[in-house]
Every structure is written in C-alpha cells, then in structure tokens.
Amino acid sequence: METHAAIAPSDLALIESARIASGFTRLKGMALAHLFSAGLISYVVAGHGSPNGILVWLVCLVVLMAVRIAFLQWYRRDPAKLEHNRLWAGVSVAGAAMAGIVWGLGPILLISSHPADQWLWSLVIGGACAGAASLHAAYLKTALAFIYPSSVLLILSVFVSGAEHAVAIGALILSFVAVTSSGARQFSRQFGTTLAMQLTLERQSEELNRSNRQLSEEIEQHRKTAADLYQSQKMDALGKVTSGIAHDFNNLLTVVLINLERIRKSCPNSPIGASASLALEAANGGSRLIADLLSFSRREPLQPVVADLNSLIRQAQPLLAQTIERRATLEVELADRAWAVVDVAQFQSALINLVVNARDAMRKPGLIRIRTALVLLDEQDAAETGHGPGRFIRVEVADTGQGMAPEIADRAFEPFFTTKGTGEGTGLGLSQVYNFARQAGGMARLASIPGQGTCVTLLIPAAEAELPAPEAPAETGEALGPGRRLLLVDDNKAVLTVLGNALADEGWDVRCAEDALSALHILEQEESIDLLISDVNLPKGPSGLELAQMVTARWPYLAVLLMSGGRPEADELPAGTHFLAKPFRPHQLMTAIGLTLAGPRHGEMHASEHEDKRG
Numbered sequence: 001m002e003t004h005a006a007i008a009p010s011d012l013a014l015i016e017s018a019r020i021a022s023g024f025t026r027l028k029g030m031a032l033a034h035l036f037s038a039g040l041i042s043y044v045v046a047g048h049g050s051p052n053g054i055l056v057w058l059v060c061l062v063v064l065m066a067v068r069i070a071f072l073q074w075y076r077r078d079p080a081k082l083e084h085n086r087l088w089a090g091v092s093v094a095g096a097a098m099a100g101i102v103w104g105l106g107p108i109l110l111i112s113s114h115p116a117d118q119w120l121w122s123l124v125i126g127g128a129c130a131g132a133a134s135l136h137a138a139y140l141k142t143a144l145a146f147i148y149p150s151s152v153l154l155i156l157s158v159f160v161s162g163a164e165h166a167v168a169i170g171a172l173i174l175s176f177v178a179v180t181s182s183g184a185r186q187f188s189r190q191f192g193t194t195l196a197m198q199l200t201l202e203r204q205s206e207e208l209n210r211s212n213r214q215l216s217e218e219i220e221q222h223r224k225t226a227a228d229l230y231q232s233q234k235m236d237a238l239g240k241v242t243s244g245i246a247h248d249f250n251n252l253l254t255v256v257l258i259n260l261e262r263i264r265k266s267c268p269n270s271p272i273g274a275s276a277s278l279a280l281e282a283a284n285g286g287s288r289l290i291a292d293l294l295s296f297s298r299r300e301p302l303q304p305v306v307a308d309l310n311s312l313i314r315q316a317q318p319l320l321a322q323t324i325e326r327r328a329t330l331e332v333e334l335a336d337r338a339w340a341v342v343d344v345a346q347f348q349s350a351l352i353n354l355v356v357n358a359r360d361a362m363r364k365p366g367l368i369r370i371r372t373a374l375v376l377l378d379e380q381d382a383a384e385t386g387h388g389p390g391r392f393i394r395v396e397v398a399d400t401g402q403g404m405a406p407e408i409a410d411r412a413f414e415p416f417f418t419t420k421g422t423g424e425g426t427g428l429g430l431s432q433v434y435n436f437a438r439q440a441g442g443m444a445r446l447a448s449i450p451g452q453g454t455c456v457t458l459l460i461p462a463a464e465a466e467l468p469a470p471e472a473p474a475e476t477g478e479a480l481g482p483g484r485r486l487l488l489v490d491d492n493k494a495v496l497t498v499l500g501n502a503l504a505d506e507g508w509d510v511r512c513a514e515d516a517l518s519a520l521h522i523l524e525q526e527e528s529i530d531l532l533i534s535d536v537n538l539p540k541g542p543s544g545l546e547l548a549q550m551v552t553a554r555w556p557y558l559a560v561l562l563m564s565g566g567r568p569e570a571d572e573l574p575a576g577t578h579f580l581a582k583p584f585r586p587h588q589l590m591t592a593i594g595l596t597l598a599g600p601r602h603g604e605m606h607a608s609e610h611e612d613k614r615g
Helices: 009-024 027-045 051-077 082-110 115-135 140-160 166-266 271-296 309-324 344-360 379-385 429-439 493-505 516-525 544-554 586-598 607-614
Strands: 304-308 328-333 339-343 366-377 390-399 443-449 453-461 485-489 509-513 529-535 559-564 577-581
Touching: 009 051, 009 082, 009 166, 027 051, 027 082, 027 115, 051 082, 082 115, 082 140, 115 140, 115 166, 140 166, 166 271, 166 493, 166 586, 304 309, 304 344, 309 328, 309 339, 309 344, 309 366, 309 390, 328 344, 339 344, 339 453, 344 366, 344 390, 344 429, 344 453, 366 453, 429 443, 429 453, 485 493, 485 516, 493 509, 493 586, 509 516, 516 529, 516 544, 529 544, 529 586, 544 559, 559 586, 577 586
Parallel strands: 328 366, 485 509, 485 529, 529 559, 559 577
Antiparallel strands: 304 339, 366 390, 390 453, 443 453
C-alpha cells in the first residue's frame, strides 16, 4: 500500500476495497477496447501470419474477457465485498495477469519478419500497457500484473524471431514499461492519500454532525426545562395570589353563611326566610368555588391513603356513564395492579373533571377511554415529577373529540383558561387535575391533535404495598354550650362578632380577642375556659399555630380548635388540636366543637385540679 499520508487502521480495508472496485467498475469498457484492438491488429497482420493462429488468439482473448465479465457480475452481487478484499484482490490481479499473458502471446502466435508488423505489435502492447496503467492505476498490483507479462513476452518474441530492429523495439517496449509503471505507482499513491483524506473528512463531518445533534438536543431540553420552570413559577405565583384571595373571601363567606343561617332560622315560614335559603344556596356555591381555588393553589389539605385506583374508577364508572349521557361511549381498560397513595376525593374529582371535559369536546357521538397501567420511569422521565426513577401508575383519559390547536393545548392547564362559552366553565378543571397530580408526587401531560381528539395522562407514584384505606373516624354529636366558657380569637372583627353571636345563641359564655397576646392575657386572667377557637392567620404577634403550641404546652387540658380560610398541612397542626376550614355554617361549627371536646388532648386532668392549675 503506497501512500504518503498516515492512514487510520480502520480505514485500510476501506481504501483497499476502493482500489479493487476502481478496476472492476471499468472492466466492461476495457473488454470492449481489448476486443476492438484485437480485431484491428488481426486484420492488419492477417496477410503476414497464419489465419489459424489469429483465430486461436482471438478465441483465447474472447474467453478471457467473458470470464472477467462473469467475475464482474459476481463482484457486484457480493453483499460483503469489504470483508472479501483478499478474494477480490486475487481475482483482479489474476485477471489482469491472464490478459497480459494473452496479449504477450499474441506476437508469438502472429509475429512475422515484416518490420511493420513488429513495430505495430510494440505500439499495440505499449498502448495496452498504458491503458492498463490508467485502468488499474488505483491498484498498482493489478496494473503491473498486465504490464510485465505482456511486455516481457513481446520482447522475447521479437528477439527470438531475429528481427533486424529487435534491440530498438526492445528498448521502446522497456521505455513504455518504465513510464507506465512509474505513472501507475504515482497515481496509486495519490489515490490512497486522497481517499484517506476523504475518509478522515467524512469521519470528522460525522463527528461534527453528531456533536451538532447532541447540542441541538441539549438546547431543546434546556428550552423545555426553562418552559417547565416558567410554568411552575407562574402556577406557584398564581397559587399564592389565589390562596390569599381565597382566605379573605372565606372570611367574608363565613360572615354571610352564619348570618343567613340565623336569618333563615329566625324566619322559617316567611318570605325573608325563603330569600335567606336562596342566598344560602348561592353562598354555598361560592364556598365550592373557593374550595376549587384552594385546590388549584395547592393549599387544600390532603388526606392521602393507599388506594386501588382501579377500584376507585370502577366505583365512579356508573356516575361517569350517567355524566356523559348519550354523547359518548365509555370504555375502561384497567391494569392488573394500580395501587397508589392518593387523596381519594381529589382523585375522583380529577377523574370526573377529565371525563366532563372529554364529553364537552364531542361535537358528535364518540368514544371516551379510561386506561390504567403500571409503568417504569427512568431518571430522565421521572425528573419532571420531582421523584427519582421508579414505578408509576399511568391513568389516561382519551377522547375522540375535536382536539385542540397546539397554542391552546399549551395553555390547557392554566387556571381560568377555557375555550367554553361564558357561564359554561370556570377554567379551573384542568388546573385542578394538574395540581392534584403534582401534589400526589407525579405529573400531568396533555396531548391533542385537532380533529382527532385529546389524551390527558396522569403519572402517580405506585404504592409499595397494597393496603386498605383507613376507615374514617366516627363522628360525635354536637357539643352543648350552656355552662361552658369559650375563648374566640380572630383578627377580623366581622367574623369575631358573627361567631360570637352564633356561639352565644348556643349557650356558650364567649370571650373574644383579636390577637394571640390578648388571648394569652385572657387565659391567664380568666378561669374555667373550656375551649379555645382561634384563626390560624393572626397578623399581630404570634400566629394561631404558635398560639396553639403555647396553649397546649402551658394548659394541656384545654381543648383547641383552629380555623382558617387557608388550608395548613396536617403536620403543621400542633398535637391535640383540631381544624375547621372556613367558610362554615353554624351546625358545622357545633360539630367541630363536639369533636374537639371529645378528642384526646395533650394532657388529661381531673376537674378538681382545673381551678388549681389555672391559678
């Protein structure tokens, strides 16, 4: 292998294969040129030689060309040419050597003493050597395999015949051999160097393309991560704003609900009572809307349990079928196992939201399919959930509705974004589904094709063990107020007044405070207070949670009920305290008081010790 450039070992076989192929690809043209030249020289020397010798020589040449063409077809059909380099190199060299021998035998069979014939043969052989050098120059072995046999046999035939100009003819042939061999050698080197450079450039180009593809993928992943971060930050900011609005609105609704309830009870059979009942229904609707807002803002306290999602879907199936009516067919495909830790009520609410949205997307009767599956997510897929890789339950709700355009699908999970008409939806359905999935430690995805339908996928971490959900504790009866003292703490004067009046109606002896420090002062001064009811958010001084911690530490026998328009997490509540979410109606307040008084506290003591400890 003659090249001046350093060649990578992996490229040697490729260069060798290219050298061999360069000769095979020109073989047909070469065969026609050989036969045409042989015909012309046979015609010229026919008058000076033996016709039988001409015929034998032509037959040998035709047979050889036919054999080489057959090998060419075999070479083209070989699917593993690269692995068979040694075989095809041998075939190429052997074919060229046989052609050189046949052409070298031509003068021996057809040579005459006529000087013109001898000079003609020298020129023909010289031209054939030049042709072989150009045809096989890429593979030097094949070129020399033709040049040497044909030239040596011609020189021998000329000297044996005793021709007058044998020395001159021999010198001419040797000059042909030298020139053609040198040219073939130089071209072979250049061919190898050029091909090595080409392969190096191709390899570098492929590496560059691979780097570009990797960089493009990383840029796309970065864009997706940035978009997800922006979406998360936007949802979190909206959640905080929504939570603050919901907290204040819950205080207002608490005042409205309690006053309306008192009006309705005081005027049961009058137009005023009827109006109060209608107003109560509207206020309850507002309460549900605020609950949706809190669910979106992820301030709704969760009650996660180990539950079988398949069972929950089966339980909801009759209601879902009734919900979609005749506008779609409901199909359910459930996996063998679908246990997860979820808030049952929120999961069912999310499922209903998804099915209702799918139903509303139907312009004509279609199909809604609910499917579950246990899937394994790798580290990259699970990164969006905030969990590591592991097992997740996939819940899909797919429809054959009208689908969404990409710009609409990108905003589908945004709060208050809706494509429905005025009064047909709040735009919180899908945002609640999104936040339920995030709170459950998973994620929600939406894929939609206009005209073909939409598929919403929930991925929820699978439970490690299949355990039944814990039973809800039995409710106790309402507490009785007469003869008992109660301390009510709330920074909202309207709430303080309304709750104080409602509790007084139930027979409680109520003390009121607007902040935690005032409440502590009352507890230190007053005696026989049986219950502390405090708002969680107290802007002046300690919060309601801090007040509860101080009270349970100093007076462990004192029952504590916390209330708020926001939703603290369960682990934020001090041990022994209970929680009531605003807004609420009087009977809900009385039930919560009963549960608080009946429940365990930080410390239990005899009533006779009560007076002594308070001093």
